[in-house]
Amino acid sequence: MRPALVFLDIHMPAINGFDVLKGLEYTPTVIFCTAYDEFALKAFETHCVDYLVKPLTKERFARTVEKIDQLVGETGTTTNLNKLIEQFNQEYRKHEATSIPVKVGDRVVFVRLDEVSYFQADEKYVTMVTKHAKSYIMDGSLKKLEEKLPAYFMRVHKSYLLNKNLLKEAKKHFNNRFVLVLDDYSQTKILSGRSYYQAIREMLDY
Structure with a gap:
């Protein structure tokens, strides 16, 4: 060839x-x-x-x-x-990315991305939660974060980015939504946003 x-x-x-x-x-x-x-x-x-x-x-x-x-x-x-x-x-x-730097007090720690369960955004901050239920508060936005993360992270809601490798179960919900269950310490459940329905269906090959 x-x-x-x-x-x-x-x-x-x-x-x-x-x-x-x-x-x-x-x-x-x-x-x-x-x-x-x-x-x-x-x-x-x-x-x-x-x-x-x-x-x-x-x-x-x-x-x-x-x-x-x-x-x-x-x-x-x-x-x-x-x-x-x-x-x-x-x-x-x-x-490209295998870990992410996070400020903890006067230190910067590096958290392995394959240990991260999901990211949740509110009005001012982003909370990163590991599969062992440890939380870190970060500055910035999900949009900027999403651009830097590996492809196994997926936006499923305007406020949530999850690790697809930890996705354990997806239950179809009403009004074009899914309840996504993660295989982490807390067995986290995330309700997807309606605008992400088609992307999730394609990911699930549903």
Whole structure:
């Protein structure tokens, strides 16, 4: 298989993107897509088409698609633009964050994200609750937090982000809602918001 277009990361578990290119017997069209901006100069020395820094935005990715269109002379490649961006961003989040810093008095502690059961927002703060029922108060908003979290965290209500890996049970509720039961110390139950009904159904393959 010789793909004509390759999206390539810089840092990968066994080998870096530059070494991958060196090992190829042909020269594909390459777009680097990485979380690091310090390798841009070296990337363009390999004659890549573009250098994208994750997480991606629709506008930035659209410019890349235009470049590809000009190179290959094809049209209609923007049809699944939003889907492609979401896939890239999910992969980025999924592999990037393993813990989250939290201020506790005059200290900063790092909590493993796979130990977090859910995040709950009120008017001023966000409360992070671990699966062992330990709570931490955080500044900020769920929206900003959601952008930084791995893909296994899901927004199910305007005030709740939960860890899908701890989802034990989903009970259909009236008025397009679900009661979501988490496999944590408290067997937490979260009532989903109506606007998240379809996303939850797709996640459950319901």
